[in-house]
Amino acid sequence: MSGQRCVLVGGGVAAASAASHLRGRGFDGEILLVGEEPDPPYERPPLSKGFLAGSTDFGELHARQPGWYAEQEIELRLGVRAESIDPVARSVTLSSGELLAYDALVLATGLRPRSLPGFDGERVHYLRTAADARRLHAELARSQRLVVLGAGFVGCEVAATAAGLGKQVTVFEPAGTPLERALGSAIGAVLTEIHREHGVEVRAGEYVSSLVHTGDGLLLTTNLGHRVECDLVLVSVGSEPNVELAAQAGLATGNGILVDEYGRTTAPGVYAIGDVAAQYHPVYRGRIRVEHHDNAVRQGANVAATLTDADEGHADTYWFWSDQYEHSLQAAGRPHDLSALVIRGSLEERSFSAFSLVGDRIRGVISLNRPADVLAVRRLLFEPHQVSAEQLRDESVPLKRLVPRTRGAAARV
Amino acid sequence: MSSAMTGQWQEAMALDDLWEGEMEGVEIGGKKVLLVNVDGEIRAYENRCPHQAWALDEGDFDGREITCVRHMWVFDALEGHGVNPDNCRLSGFPCRVSEDGMILVDVG
Ligand SMILES: Cc1cc2nc3c(=O)[nH]c(=O)nc-3n(C[C@H](O)[C@H](O)[C@H](O)COP(=O)(O)OP(=O)(O)OC[C@H]3O[C@@H](n4cnc5c(N)ncnc54)[C@H](O)[C@@H]3O)c2cc1C
Ligand code: FES
Numbered sequence: 001m002s003g004q005r006c007v008l009v010g011g012g013v014a015a016a017s018a019a020s021h022l023r024g025r026g027f028d029g030e031i032l033l034v035g036e037e038p039d040p041p042y043e044r045p046p047l048s049k050g051f052l053a054g055s056t057d058f059g060e061l062h063a064r065q066p067g068w069y070a071e072q073e074i075e076l077r078l079g080v081r082a083e084s085i086d087p088v089a090r091s092v093t094l095s096s097g098e099l100l101a102y103d104a105l106v107l108a109t110g111l112r113p114r115s116l117p118g119f120d121g122e123r124v125h126y127l128r129t130a131a132d133a134r135r136l137h138a139e140l141a142r143s144q145r146l147v148v149l150g151a152g153f154v155g156c157e158v159a160a161t162a163a164g165l166g167k168q169v170t171v172f173e174p175a176g177t178p179l180e181r182a183l184g185s186a187i188g189a190v191l192t193e194i195h196r197e198h199g200v201e202v203r204a205g206e207y208v209s210s211l212v213h214t215g216d217g218l219l220l221t222t223n224l225g226h227r228v229e230c231d232l233v234l235v236s237v238g239s240e241p242n243v244e245l246a247a248q249a250g251l252a253t254g255n256g257i258l259v260d261e262y263g264r265t266t267a268p269g270v271y272a273i274g275d276v277a278a279q280y281h282p283v284y285r286g287r288i289r290v291e292h293h294d295n296a297v298r299q300g301a302n303v304a305a306t307l308t309d310a311d312e313g314h315a316d317t318y319w320f321w322s323d324q325y326e327h328s329l330q331a332a333g334r335p336h337d338l339s340a341l342v343i344r345g346s347l348e349e350r351s352f353s354a355f356s357l358v359g360d361r362i363r364g365v366i367s368l369n370r371p372a373d374v375l376a377v378r379r380l381l382f383e384p385h386q387v388s389a390e391q392l393r394d395e396s397v398p399l400k401r402l403v404p405r406t407r408g409a410a411a412r413v
Numbered sequence: 414m415s416s417a418m419t420g421q422w423q424e425a426m427a428l429d430d431l432w433e434g435e436m437e438g439v440e441i442g443g444k445k446v447l448l449v450n451v452d453g454e455i456r457a458y459e460n461r462c463p464h465q466a467w468a469l470d471e472g473d474f475d476g477r478e479i480t481c482v483r484h485m486w487v488f489d490a491l492e493g494h495g496v497n498p499d500n501c502r503l504s505g506f507p508c509r510v511s512e513d514g515m516i517l518v519d520v521g
Contacts, residue, residue: 020499024499063498063500064500065500068500294485297497297498319485321483321484328483371471371482371483372471372472372473372482374482375472375473375480375482375485376473378485
């Protein structure tokens with residue numbers, strides 16, 4: 001692709017990673033990064049943690065130092081939306097009216113929080129961008145009572161941060177326990193306990209059905225008919241991939257923009273990466289859309305490999321973390337059945353790894369405060385290995401030992 | 414190496430106790446230091462991840478790269494620069510091995 005023009009749409013870490021790996025692999029054509037937000041790509045994870053708490057400055061969140069783009073000859077078009085794509089003419093129209101021709105177009109448009117109809121107004125917050133986080137931070141400073149709707153990762157992390165700031169926090173989760181969908185009910189229950197110990201009220205199996213703005217706050221009514229007053233509401237009830245641009249151009253979309261293991265969409269020269277991409281995974285044999293940081297960065301690197309003619313599909317293990325209070329939660333792989341996890345360590349002591357096994361192979365692991373286990377398992381996942389539930393439960397069997405000695409030489413399965 | 418040399422060499426540990434492909438966290442002059450043996454070359458770094466200051470000796474060293482266990486940042490053990498992400502680096506201390514086989518570090 002020498003001498004050609006690559007346009008990246010979406011100014012998140014996936015786009016930044018693609019740009020950086022393109023240059024790293026010697027791509028010497030033009031690179032343009034079009035992002036709707038005013039800032040160059042930044043890290044979102046701290047938005048619900050250090051940045052919201054006020055302990056991390058925005059300057060620490062830059063994915064690359066601002067001067068880096070000029071050094072690398074990567075042109076930034078910020079505060080501008082890509083409005084439409086013409087996949088035949090190979091061009092993108094921007095909200096500024098400009099028409100950009102491309103040889104390769106990489107869509108990295110990410111997600112937006114799912115909105116709840118009727119839940120809006122000054123005291124109602126969503127959290128995805130630095131602007132959202134600044135607004136929430138400012139209003140938290142003036143408020144005492146926060147209600148969080150939805151106990152997914154963002155909801156739980158904001159609850160933890162707000163509790164740490166001394167706020168009175170109530171979390172509503174329609175499911176049986178927080179994070180049940182991602183982690184299963186046993187681990188969800190451990191996290192519920194942790195939140196409760198930090199003074200957060202967790203109301204599982206209950207949701208807020210209506211909201212009324214009063215003179216100085218909000219009055220919420222739940223499905224069980226309970227009324228709750230508060231100053232602020234965070235709505236964190238899931239998210240929707242930003243697929244519209246792709247869909248309008250006739251690219252195949254479903255739960256995300258559909259891509260193969262090379263990151264290719266159904267239109268020639270158009271790729272999709274990061275939170276918005278539903279990528280075919282040769283090991284799991286299906287399309288998977290992942291809403292986590294490491295995946296976005298890796299898919300950025302992968303698409304750069306594809307664009308610079310590396311002839312390999314990509315099969316990443318999935319890995320993510322969520323820091324809540326002093327606890328470090330990490331997971332790798334795709335658990336198969338969350339109700340049949342094998343526990344190493346102790347749920348009560350909050351130091352455990354929960355393994356998902358299919359036959360004698362590990363499919364995934366979720367760990368609380370045992371990050372070294374996740375590191376070992378991540379190395380192991382796509383390597384041939386054999387392990388029993390007994391071995392995993394037995395802490396005297398080091399996980400590292402399960403890795404075959406001839407690492408790399410073995411075929412992937 | 415990012416730190417200037419002050420010429421104050423302090424004994425860290427015996428080279429014999431740090432095999433090739435191993436890393437070890439030690440404390441020298443009140444500073445937490447990470448020693449790594451990369452194919453016989455010794456390096457000394459601050460034992461704090463540049464991301465969020467997690468202790469690097471809790472992570473993984475595969476002989477070439479150090480992986481921080483907290484959010485999996487990866488560093489080149491010989492040069493100290495970030496591999497993923499590549500826009501960071503470990504802060505290093507001057508170090509050398511004395512004639513009698515002691516690893517000496519200058520923590521300034
Ligand atoms: C509060 C919060 C906390 C998180 N914490 C963690 C964590 O602890 N661990 C973890 O693994 N992950 C975490 N994540 C998830 C992680 O941040 C995402 O997986 C990652 O940001 C995805 O990167 P991306 O580049 O694919 O998309 P995004 O970061 O969403 O970037 C997409 C960008 O594209 C822009 N855009 C969209 N449409 C257009 C258009 N038409 N034209 C131009 N620009 C457009 C958007 O404005 C946005 O800036 C967190 C996310 C949030 C919001
Ligand atoms: S603290 Fe080391 S990677 Fe985050």
